[in-house]
Amino acid sequence: MFPTPNTSHLTSESFNDIYEPAEDTFLLLDTLETEHNNLKALRPSVCLEIGCGSGICITFLAQLLGPDSLYLCTDINAKAVDAARATAEANGVLVEPILTDLTACLEHRLKSKVDVLIFNPPYVVTPSDEVGSHGIAASWAGGMRGREVIDRLIPRIPDLLSDSGVFFLVIIKENNQDELEQMMTKHGFRMSVVLSRRSGPEFLSVLKFCRLRS
């Protein structure tokens, strides 16, 4: 059992502006713990979280996998990257946050270098015009079928991941797991479902993608 990172430096006030760790967050943490041995065996050098929010997930990953990897994270919310920096510091790990859209300023230099990629995206079905803010609404607003942000990332995955790289994605039922699988199969990836859990009205899953020929 790995302890959940300490986030006591974040107050209820902080969570007016950044995503407060919730069931989806904890499902991702549980997934990483379940996958601990597989991830260790990969000997990752570069781990990246998109949409770090409080920074709890990338901090947990850094604790889980230790100091032989670089840990980077991005968010479009300025308060989130600040919080992620503080969370990593409070838990004694090195994480480098960057304020950017998805992987925009990293993808050229990180081409084929990312060994572990994690994303708990804004997945809630909302009107399209709610997508694209830089505040708290960006935590959940996923637009049509909750897929608008996810779908912008999918085509970037093949270029980002290393040969043995893995990608973990949190979704809800409405995001259409089968269609995501088809899209990723076209890009040369196979999908598995690591964990699923019902939380109130949401049926959450964490999907894992690896290259077909790895």
Added chain:
Amino acid sequence: MKLLTHNMLTSKIIKGVQQGYPLGITATKVDVKEVDFNPDFVSRMIPKLDWPALCKAAEDVGHSAELPKEVVPEYETNEEFLKKAHHVLLQVEVIEGNLVCPESGRKFPVNNGIPNMLLNEDEV
């Protein structure tokens, strides 16, 4: 922002920018923080780095004196080299300042150690 991270950033996402690399650094606050030396980690990062970009970044922030201009052969077993690389990659940290796109001159602020690489809609 550590110089290791800086090595991975480009401004190529700006419309019309070809390489956007390496980003210049004009720092108003640079810290040097103690970080545990992990030779395995540094060795693993070396092949992923753009070394000339690292040298330029070190120069921009005034920490290039010790850094070899080229990666030495068999660096994995060269502790002296790895320690110098470790220092520049992980201990030197830009806290406040700007990153500058080498082609467009667009500035990206670094606040509280975090680069703000967000662009306006009309820039992408």
